[in-house]
Amino acid sequence: MLYAIFCYNQEDVTTAWSAEHDAQVMADLKAVEDRLAAAGRLGPVARLLPTTAATTLRKGDEPLVIDGPFAETKEQLLGFYVIDCANLDEALETARDLAVANPGLGAYEIRPLQIFRPGGDVGRLG
Amino acid sequence: MDPAAWMQSTLQASRPQAMGALLRYFRDLDAAEEAFQDACLRALRTWPDKGPPRDPTAWLILVGRNAGIDRVRRDSRNQPLPDEAVLSDLDDAEPALAERLDGADYRDDVLRLMFICCHPALPATQQIALALRIVSGIPVKQIARAFLVSEAAMEQRITRAKARVAAAETPFETPGPVERSERVGAVAAMIYLIFNEGYSAGPDDEARRGLAEEAIRLGRLVLRLFSTEPELMGLMALMLLQQARAQARFDAGGGVVLLDSQDRTLWNAGMINEGLALIDKAMRHRKPGAYQVQAAIAALHARAGTPDQTDWAQIDLLYASLERLQPSPVATLNRAVAVSRVRGPEAALEMIQPLETRLSSYFYFHGLKGSLLSQMKRSGEARVAFSKAIALAGSLAEADHIRSQIDLLDSACN
Numbered sequence: 001m002l003y004a005i006f007c008y009n010q011e012d013v014t015t016a017w018s019a020e021h022d023a024q025v026m027a028d029l030k031a032v033e034d035r036l037a038a039a040g041r042l043g044p045v046a047r048l049l050p051t052t053a054a055t056t057l058r059k060g061d062e063p064l065v066i067d068g069p070f071a072e073t074k075e076q077l078l079g080f081y082v083i084d085c086a087n088l089d090e091a092l093e094t095a096r097d098l099a100v101a102n103p104g105l106g107a108y109e110i111r112p113l114q115i116f117r118p119g120g121d122v123g124r125l126g
Numbered sequence: 127m128d129p130a131a132w133m134q135s136t137l138q139a140s141r142p143q144a145m146g147a148l149l150r151y152f153r154d155l156d157a158a159e160e161a162f163q164d165a166c167l168r169a170l171r172t173w174p175d176k177g178p179p180r181d182p183t184a185w186l187i188l189v190g191r192n193a194g195i196d197r198v199r200r201d202s203r204n205q206p207l208p209d210e211a212v213l214s215d216l217d218d219a220e221p222a223l224a225e226r227l228d229g230a231d232y233r234d235d236v237l238r239l240m241f242i243c244c245h246p247a248l249p250a251t252q253q254i255a256l257a258l259r260i261v262s263g264i265p266v267k268q269i270a271r272a273f274l275v276s277e278a279a280m281e282q283r284i285t286r287a288k289a290r291v292a293a294a295e296t297p298f299e300t301p302g303p304v305e306r307s308e309r310v311g312a313v314a315a316m317i318y319l320i321f322n323e324g325y326s327a328g329p330d331d332e333a334r335r336g337l338a339e340e341a342i343r344l345g346r347l348v349l350r351l352f353s354t355e356p357e358l359m360g361l362m363a364l365m366l367l368q369q370a371r372a373q374a375r376f377d378a379g380g381g382v383v384l385l386d387s388q389d390r391t392l393w394n395a396g397m398i399n400e401g402l403a404l405i406d407k408a409m410r411h412r413k414p415g416a417y418q419v420q421a422a423i424a425a426l427h428a429r430a431g432t433p434d435q436t437d438w439a440q441i442d443l444l445y446a447s448l449e450r451l452q453p454s455p456v457a458t459l460n461r462a463v464a465v466s467r468v469r470g471p472e473a474a475l476e477m478i479q480p481l482e483t484r485l486s487s488y489f490y491f492h493g494l495k496g497s498l499l500s501q502m503k504r505s506g507e508a509r510v511a512f513s514k515a516i517a518l519a520g521s522l523a524e525a526d527h528i529r530s531q532i533d534l535l536d537s538a539c540n
Binding site for chain 1: 131135136138139140182339343346347349350353354359362396399400402403404406407410
């Protein structure tokens with residue numbers, strides 16, 4: 001079974017860390033990643049840029065572009081993509097394609113990545 | 127992360143929102159500061175044992191408010207305080223307050239706190255000092271070091287600023303839309319002032335350089351509160367894109383390294399990515415403003431892998447729109463740099479000549495004029511312009527940089 005682990009924390013605290021402090025936290029986390037990688041258990045790792053850099057495309061007949069992160073407690077995070085885009089417009093275009101393929105309720109939150117490590121082959125599901 | 131560091135960064139991050147709420151209760155900066163200090167002391171005593179509260183900011187506001195009220199009571203009747211367990215036991219009250227924390231009240235609290243610090247009645251130096259003390263919570267001693275004055279002098283500057291602010295009587299009612307947007311504009315300007323204090327500091331001036339990072343922190347805070355405001359996105363992008371170059375702006379000897387000569391591998395990719403994402407977001411609003419245009423210019427530099435990939439024609443156009451949005455001889459001067467790349471030094475010189483009287487005491491004017499003249503092989507006139515620039519240089523690094531340009535003239539003559 002593959003598991004995704006999503007990281008939550010208070011952004012006003014984490015973005016106020018000094019560069020040294022941030023580097024220390026990342027190094028400490030990297031040590032855990034390295035152990036997982038050595039065991040062949042590490043897949044993709046991503047760190048997102050702050051929510052202030054986020055944009056949300058709300059699905060609908062006329063998809064609505066909203067500044068900021070997705071924040072709706074009635075709906076839950078069900079998955080994620082990592083896609084190479086030249087800029088926000090291209091990312092929104094991709095999100096629109098997804099919304100066309102999977103219309104109805106919901107939203108796509110577009111969050112630029114700060115760190116991305118594709119990781120090794122961690123096997124297959126099922 | 128060790129618990130002490132976690133507590134410190136949590137208290138620091140909670141400060142603006144907690145101070146903003148406490149200021150609304152007590153309507154006095156000193157009272158709000160004392161209440162917040164009390165709450166922090168209680169946090170340091172109780173959090174390690176009981177564990178951190180689910181919403182530290184809400185906890186600090188409630189405990190601070192109680193402590194502030196107790197202080198008033200104690201001062202008036204000299205009554206004993208309730209014991210610690212009663213004062214800090216907020217298990218019931220916390221969730222209700224936490225729910226309201228995201229509400230508009232709290233947004234206006236932080237905005238009011240910041241706006242008071244950049245009140246139009248205050249000169250720029252007092253605005254910066256007050257904001258760093260009140261909003262960021264930086265100790266007076268450290269602020270004094272950044273501005274090269276004694277601790278006593280800085281203390282006095284802050285006290286004077288507080289008195290002026292109190293006399294100016296900022297209204298505590300919820301601001302209307304026009305007032306709110308004026309406040310956001312004033313706060314953005316104050317944040318950019320703080321940023322420039324840090325950005326313009328020399329390589330060895332660690333105390334002042336740190337102000338750039340602090341301005342970025344404050345910018346994030348305001349942008350989180352007003353997340354659909356394109357000029358705040360622009361300001362944030364501008365600061366990030368400029369600060370991304372911090373490691374490349376000086377050489378090992380402390381000399382200035384100009385954009386073209388900077389080692390671009392030293393640029394901070396994370397800051398650049400965040401800045402680019404923000405300017406993309408801002409531009410979708412089609413509500414251009416001075417910060418967005420300047421950020422767009424910085425973005426073009428950031429997107430260029432090498433100096434000769436820089437889109438100078440686009441930068442020229444952006445400076446032209448900056449001149450329209452915010453007419454200033456300095457904008458024209460910056461535009462002239464782009465013009466010299468697109469149409470040559472003659473066109474640029476023609477553009478800056480009319481600015482000579484207004485910018486006669488401006489270092490960069492003479493520096494640019496000298497550089498344009500030297501590109502046109504008019505060495506004698508270039509030398510005159512460079513000498514004027516050296517006389518006006520604001521730092522040793524700036525003067526050294528001009529001297530090296532004169533040396534180049536000399537070697538070209540020989």
